[in-house]
Amino acid sequence: MDWQGQKVAEQLMQIMLVVFAIGAFITGYFMGSFQLMLFIYAGGVVLTTLITIPNWPFFNRHPLQWLDPSEIEKHPKPQATGPISKKQPAKKQ
Amino acid sequence: MHSFGYRANALLTFAITILAVMCAFASLSDNFNSPSPTSQVQVLNINWFRNKPDGDDEVSMTMNISADLQSLFTWNTKQVFVFLAAEYKTRKNSLNQVSLWDGIIPAKEHAKFYIHTTNKYRFVDQGSNLRERDFNMTLHWHVMPKTGKMFADKIVMTGYRLPEAYR
Numbered sequence: 001m002d003w004q005g006q007k008v009a010e011q012l013m014q015i016m017l018v019v020f021a022i023g024a025f026i027t028g029y030f031m032g033s034f035q036l037m038l039f040i041y042a043g044g045v046v047l048t049t050l051i052t053i054p055n056w057p058f059f060n061r062h063p064l065q066w067l068d069p070s071e072i073e074k075h076p077k078p079q080a081t082g083p084i085s086k087k088q089p090a091k092k093q
Numbered sequence: 094m095h096s097f098g099y100r101a102n103a104l105l106t107f108a109i110t111i112l113a114v115m116c117a118f119a120s121l122s123d124n125f126n127s128p129s130p131t132s133q134v135q136v137l138n139i140n141w142f143r144n145k146p147d148g149d150d151e152v153s154m155t156m157n158i159s160a161d162l163q164s165l166f167t168w169n170t171k172q173v174f175v176f177l178a179a180e181y182k183t184r185k186n187s188l189n190q191v192s193l194w195d196g197i198i199p200a201k202e203h204a205k206f207y208i209h210t211t212n213k214y215r216f217v218d219q220g221s222n223l224r225e226r227d228f229n230m231t232l233h234w235h236v237m238p239k240t241g242k243m244f245a246d247k248i249v250m251t252g253y254r255l256p257e258a259y260r
Contacts, residue, residue: 001094001095006094006095007094009094009100010094010103013100013103013104013107014107017104017107017108017111018111021111021112021114021115024115025115025118025119028119028168029119029122029168031168032167032168033168034119034168034169034239037115037119041111041112041115045104045108048104048108049101049104052100052104053097053100053101053104054097055097
């Protein structure tokens with residue numbers, strides 16, 4: 001699972017559980033059945049598990065773009081000039 | 094969220110936290126219910142009334158107990174415990190409570206009932222204070238929810254009086 005996939009999986013998990021919880025509570029309250037609320041919520045948890053836990057291809061659409069090893073030869077490591085504070089490294093870019 | 098186990102753990106803990114919140118709201122929703130239960134108790138007969146050898150008064154009576162407790166039931170109610178107590182005042186104690194009958198109502202369908210019974214538990218006073226004693230019949234109930242807060246209340250029925258002589 002790539003970085004983008006992990007973010008989507010976490011958000012999807014939280015949103016789905018909250019939506020199912022609210023839906024289950026409202027349905028249970030108006031149908032007057034505590035058991036129905038629990039069944040709807042349990043179904044929601046199972047569905048969320050199936051969607052967000054396995055490593056579906058859906059979560060791997062943004063693979064990391066690694067640089068080619070030859071790049072390091074084209075851009076040699078810059079030499080440090082003068083004292084550099086370790087706590088606040090100078091930002092590049 | 095990088096591994097299967099991490100995602101499973103995150104989902105499980107979040108799902109259970111939400112379940113706890115849902116249960117809390119279910120308990121809070123009970124506050125929107127404003128019950129209007131009714132009850133009536135008729136004393137049909139004093140079967141016997143005596144002074145026991147140890148000096149305490151004891152009475153046995155036949156009663157009709159009818160009640161409609163259906164409005165106590167909500168979607169979050171597991172059962173209702175109900176008991177009938179005779180309550181009276183004596184010179185020594187400002188409140189005496191003697192439980193005469195009790196029952197557990199498991200569902201709303203059974204909450205409207207009519208019972209013809211003698212007192213299930215003995216009506217004994219600690220002393221000989223029962224002759225010509227005015228007393229109240231009080232129907233107490235405890236609502237036991239599926240989750241959350243328990244409620245208790247009562248109906249006081251006045252105007253009962255024991256006979257002046259043992260029989």
